[in-house]
Amino acid sequence: MAKIWYDKDTSIDALKQEVVAVIGYGSQGSAQASNLKDSGLNVVVGLREEGASWSKAVKDGHRVVKINKAVEEADIIHILVPDMIQKTLYEKEVAPALRGGQALSFSHGASIHWGWIKPPEYVDVILLAPKAPGQRVRELYLEGFGTPALVAVHQDYSKKAWPRVLGLAKGVGCTRAGVIESTFKEEVETDWFGEQVDLCGGVDRLIRTAFEVLIENGYQPEVAYFECLHELKLIVDLIQRFGISGMYRRVSETARYGGLTRGGLVVDQQTKQKMQVILDDIRSGKFAEEWYNVYAKEEASSFNKYLDELQKHPIEQVGLKLRRMMWPEGDVS
Numbered sequence: 001m002a003k004i005w006y007d008k009d010t011s012i013d014a015l016k017q018e019v020v021a022v023i024g025y026g027s028q029g030s031a032q033a034s035n036l037k038d039s040g041l042n043v044v045v046g047l048r049e050e051g052a053s054w055s056k057a058v059k060d061g062h063r064v065v066k067i068n069k070a071v072e073e074a075d076i077i078h079i080l081v082p083d084m085i086q087k088t089l090y091e092k093e094v095a096p097a098l099r100g101g102q103a104l105s106f107s108h109g110a111s112i113h114w115g116w117i118k119p120p121e122y123v124d125v126i127l128l129a130p131k132a133p134g135q136r137v138r139e140l141y142l143e144g145f146g147t148p149a150l151v152a153v154h155q156d157y158s159k160k161a162w163p164r165v166l167g168l169a170k171g172v173g174c175t176r177a178g179v180i181e182s183t184f185k186e187e188v189e190t191d192w193f194g195e196q197v198d199l200c201g202g203v204d205r206l207i208r209t210a211f212e213v214l215i216e217n218g219y220q221p222e223v224a225y226f227e228c229l230h231e232l233k234l235i236v237d238l239i240q241r242f243g244i245s246g247m248y249r250r251v252s253e254t255a256r257y258g259g260l261t262r263g264g265l266v267v268d269q270q271t272k273q274k275m276q277v278i279l280d281d282i283r284s285g286k287f288a289e290e291w292y293n294v295y296a297k298e299e300a301s302s303f304n305k306y307l308d309e310l311q312k313h314p315i316e317q318v319g320l321k322l323r324r325m326m327w328p329e330g331d332v333s
Contacts, residue, residue, distance in 0.1 A: 003181040009175070010170045012170045015171065018042070018075035021045075022036070022080060023089070025056065025137060025271055027078045030291040032078065032172050039171040039173075041170075043063075044073055068133075083116075087117055099122060101124075106126075119155065121155070123157055124156055125166040126154070127165065130174055132147040132148075137172065146173030150160070152184055153167050154184050190196060207315070208313060
C-alpha cells in the first residue's frame with residue numbers, strides 16, 4: 001500500500017527558516033507561490049524581467065526578482081515553468097548559481113526522469129505534484145481544503161529532503177487532502193499515460209466519434225452535442241465523488257443497464273492493447289524523444305496543425321453556439 005501523509009503527519013516549521021524560490025508564474029506557479037506565502041513561508045518569485053508575469057506577481061503581493069537572483073537567495077528552488085523550457089532555463093539561469101545543500105523541486109518528473117536536467121550530487125531533488133490544475137489548487141486552498149498530490153525524493157543530499165517536500169506539500173495545502181509517496185518515474189509515466197489515453201486524448205476522441213455517429217445517422221447536431229459532450233460533466237462529477245459503481249447507482253435504470261452491457265463493446269480488449277502500445281512508447285522514452293524533438297524544431301507552432309483541424313470539426317462549431325446560449329456573459333471560446 002502507498003504511504004500517505006496528512007496535515008497531522010507533517011510540519012511546516014523547518015521550512016520557515018528557509019527561502020522558497022518559485023520559478024515561473026503560470027497556472028501552477030501563481031497558485032503554489034500564493035498558497036506558500038499565505039501559509040507563512042518566505043517566498044520569492046523568480047521571473048524574466050521582461051516577462052508578462054512580472055507585474056501580475058507583484059500585484060498579487062509577491063517579492064519578484066530575476067531568476068538567477070532568486071536561485072542565489074533560495075534554499076528550495078521550485079521550478080514551475082513548462083517542461084520543454086526547463087532544460088534551457090536550468091542551464092542558463094539555475095545551474096550557475098547552485099550551491100551545496102539547496103533543493104531542486106519540481107511539480108512534474110519529466111526533466112529529471114528523462115535526463116533533460118542533470119542535477120549535481122550536492123543538491124536535493126524533490127517532487128510535489130498536485131493532482132489538479134493550478135486554478136483549482138488555489139481555489140481549494142482558499143476554501144480551507146486542498147488538492148491531493150504525489151510526493152517523491154529523487155536525491156537526498158541534505159538528509160532533510162523528505163521534511164522539505166512534505167513541508168512544501170503542507171504549505172501548498174495538499175496535505176489537507178493527503179499526499180501519496182511516489183517516484184519521478186511513476187509520476188511522469190502515469191501522468192502522460194492518463195493524458196493520452198483517457199483524460200485528454202481518449203475522452204476527446206470518444207466524444208467526437210460518438211457525435212459523428214449520431215450526425216451521420218440524421219440526428220440534429222445540437223441534440224448530439226448535449227448527449228455526447230455536455231452531459232459528460234454530470235457523469236464525471238458523479239464518478240469523482242462516488243466512484244464508478246456509485247455513479248451507476250445514481251443514474252437511471254436504463255442508463256445503468258445500457259452502460260454496463262454495452263460499454264465493453266466500445267472500449268474492448270483491442271482498445272486495451274492499443275493503450276499498452278502507448279504506455280510502452282512512454283516507458284521506453286520514445287514519446288519523450290519525439291515530443292522533445294518536435295518542440296525543439298517547431299515550439300508553439302507544433303500544436304497548430306492539430307488544433308486547426310479540431311477547430312473545423314462540427315462539434316466545435318455547434319458547441320460554440322450552444323455555449324454562448326448557456327453562458328451569454330462569459331468567455332466560451
